[in-house]
Amino acid sequence: MLQLILILIPMLASLVLVALIDDKTIRSGYIAVAGALASLIFSLYYFSVLGGGTAVAVYSWFYIGSFNFQVSTLSSYVSVFATIIVSFISLMVIIFSLFYMKKEPQKRYYAEMSLFVFSMLGLVISDSLLLLYVFWELVGISSFLLIGFYYEREKAAAAANKALIMTRIGDMALFAAIVILFVNYGTLSLTFILSNLQLLSSGMLLLVASLVTIAAISKSAQFPFYPWLPDAMEGPTTVSALLHSATMVAAGAYILILLSPLLSSAGMGTVISVIAIITAFIGAFLALHVVDMKRILAYSTIESLSFMFLAIGSLNAGGALYYLITHAIFKSLLFLITGALMVFFGTQDIRKLGTKGLQNSWLFLPFLAGILSLAGFPPFMGFFAHLTLSHAFGVYGQALFVVLSFLTSLFAFRLLFTVFRSGALPSKKMYYTLSSALPIFLLAAITLFGGISLFYMYGLINASYSLDVSTLIDLIASFVGVLSAFWLFGSVNRNYWVSRLSSFADSLSSFSYNVILQLIGASVVYLGRSFADFDDALTSFYESVAKYSLILSFKSRRIEDGDVQTYISVMLIGLIIVLAVAVVFL
Amino acid sequence: MISYQNLTIVTSILFAVAVYGILSRRNGVTFIISAEIALNAAILNFVGGSDEFSSLGGASYALMILVIAVIETVVIISMLITYYKRTGSISFSSLKDLKG
Known part of the structure; x- marks a missing residue:
């Protein structure tokens, strides 16, 4: 019951905001803040009363005959940690929105944000697959609405459509998986299905696991579905902060964490790992290439998500969850700082931002904390997250992870060194208010000290960690990344290697990706054509049926002329025919 | 004594007459009389x-049919009177206009 209250509060906030959309006097932001705050308080309380283990609350939805259709919610440490992180990040982002969205049409924004929070909270507490699917779609719809918040801009509208359509593929795959599971089990309860996996034939298991994987990689922007995520930058930055950290893209990783027993018994681990590694390299190189600050962070999100997928692929669901939490905190921190910079300077081009002398601003230390966490340096939270990830990898995984750590810290510190240069600060612009400073400093503090939570949490979420020589190599690689970033990007003048790197990234970003997309597009069009042809045939069949029915009705309507005596005579003739038939045949 | 066979022949003839009346006569009152027959x-x-x-059993059915016939006659005649007041006719030919 507590869980229902927990998720219903943001929904109520959203409904209230929609209902009051024409009211000018009310400060809509506070309603959304109150909704998120209440959710956070409820989830913390819920955490404190949670007894451990996995409990399922079952509610009857409706009955058809003897078939009782049930929905159920899940309460385990995994879901409650996810609830806490979702409501906490949402609260931070909505508070920051009070500062960021001052000049915008606010009610629609806050209503959509609350809907987004509601959908994601619903997703993480669902045990019934149907409920899960409903919230999964709601997350997709609300992110569509928010990405296209500036719908009057053509690019924003196109980006929203792109996000919706590309994740649609995954939605269909998830739906197919749910249908298959329901046909095989007759129930939609996830806990029941996961504890009875042996009832499924191995072919079915593989099919369901691959469908779920497709759903997750499209939602979490993994290869080959990643291009929607950088385009989603067209929304407000606060939306990116929420969408990239705790809600939309986390949904894909979360569903794989939930279903990790299914994936492991289907043997999907290697496939997911390969996809994740491809995505990680693409994300890292593209993050090195682009100059738009939000896009850099978007590619970094893609790379971080592929770390989660790598953990899931190495059957380390607890590590994936811990990385998800860590990533949510530092990525929302980085995005909020980007949002503040956009408010102050009106640009997100890192070359222009580099001329402002930001190293002396109050945003520098929080940003440094976020970057260090992203690159995985101790004592920041990212370091502990890397510990939970790396112990489960094999030798090749370790080696690739070292390379990825190097690349991560390279692009992270490129961002830092390019944007936060020393110099004279434009004095008046960098004001701060409670609503902008509180979320940023709070998130920075958690990034700095939150790593301790690992020692409390790892037993509860079934993660483990190890400190060994690979950790050291990892750290050295990251440090080398920092040094090379300093050497390459520390000064304003671009040197030889930067241009080489840049041209390599250029070729990567244009690398036949369009060809793949066009191929997919062409096959979809072909499929659509054949469906359309079939549809045409069907339509013409129905048209001829309709035509002949019309002719028949013209003939037969004569007897319905309104004359009582005609009716009676027709009735009598019918009676006589029935009697004659009865006499002849009986 | 009239045998049951002969009685059924008489009733069949009566019924045929009634059906003929129902189908051929346009006058409302004749129609009701035919239905009564x-x-x-x-x-x-x-x-x-x-x-x-x-x-x-048969006798009790007969009683019930009598009652129903009376009710039916009352209803139809009251409708015919109303109809006559409006149109000045009790012919069924003009009743076609009531069709939907």
Whole structure:
């Protein structure tokens, strides 16, 4: 019951905001803040009363005959940690929105944000697959609405459509998986299905696991579905902060964490790992290439998500969850700082931002904390997250992870060194208010000290960690990344290697990706054509049926002329025919 | 004594007359009279059957049909009177206009 209250509060906030959309006097932001705050308080309380283990609350939805259709919610440490992180990040982002969205049409924004929070909270507490699917779609719809918040801009509208359509593929795959599971089990309860996996034939298991994987990689922007995520930058930055950290893209990783027993018994681990590694390299190189600050962070999100997928692929669901939490905190921190910079300077081009002398601003230390966490340096939270990830990898995984750590810290510190240069600060612009400073400093503090939570949490979420020589190599690689970033990007003048790197990234970003997309597009069009042809045939069949029915009705309507005596005579003739038939045949 | 066979022949003729009247006459009152004849043919059949098979079922059905026939006549005649007041005619030919 507590869980229902927990998720219903943001929904109520959203409904209230929609209902009051024409009211000018009310400060809509506070309603959304109150909704998120209440959710956070409820989830913390819920955490404190949670007894451990996995409990399922079952509610009857409706009955058809003897078939009782049930929905159920899940309460385990995994879901409650996810609830806490979702409501906490949402609260931070909505508070920051009070500062960021001052000049915008606010009610629609806050209503959509609350809907987004509601959908994601619903997703993480669902045990019934149907409920899960409903919230999964709601997350997709609300992110569509928010990405296209500036719908009057053509690019924003196109980006929203792109996000919706590309994740649609995954939605269909998830739906197919749910249908298959329901046909095989007759129930939609996830806990029941996961504890009875042996009832499924191995072919079915593989099919369901691959469908779920497709759903997750499209939602979490993994290869080959990643291009929607950088385009989603067209929304407000606060939306990116929420969408990239705790809600939309986390949904894909979360569903794989939930279903990790299914994936492991289907043997999907290697496939997911390969996809994740491809995505990680693409994300890292593209993050090195682009100059738009939000896009850099978007590619970094893609790379971080592929770390989660790598953990899931190495059957380390607890590590994936811990990385998800860590990533949510530092990525929302980085995005909020980007949002503040956009408010102050009106640009997100890192070359222009580099001329402002930001190293002396109050945003520098929080940003440094976020970057260090992203690159995985101790004592920041990212370091502990890397510990939970790396112990489960094999030798090749370790080696690739070292390379990825190097690349991560390279692009992270490129961002830092390019944007936060020393110099004279434009004095008046960098004001701060409670609503902008509180979320940023709070998130920075958690990034700095939150790593301790690992020692409390790892037993509860079934993660483990190890400190060994690979950790050291990892750290050295990251440090080398920092040094090379300093050497390459520390000064304003671009040197030889930067241009080489840049041209390599250029070729990567244009690398036949369009060809793949066009191929997919062409096959979809072909499929659509054949469906359309079939549809045409069907339509013409129905048209001829309709035509002949019309002719028949013209003939037969004569007897319905309104004359009582005609009716009676027709009735009598019918009676006589029935009697004659009865006499002849009986 | 009239046999049951002969009675059924009489009632069949009566019913045929009634059907002919129903189908051919346009006048409302004639129509009702024809309908009454059809019902009476049925009643005769029931009563005869009741006597033939020594069961009171047929007689009780006959009573019920009488009651229903009365009610039906009352309803139809009241409708015809209203209709006559409006149009000055009780012919069924003009009743076609009521079709949906």
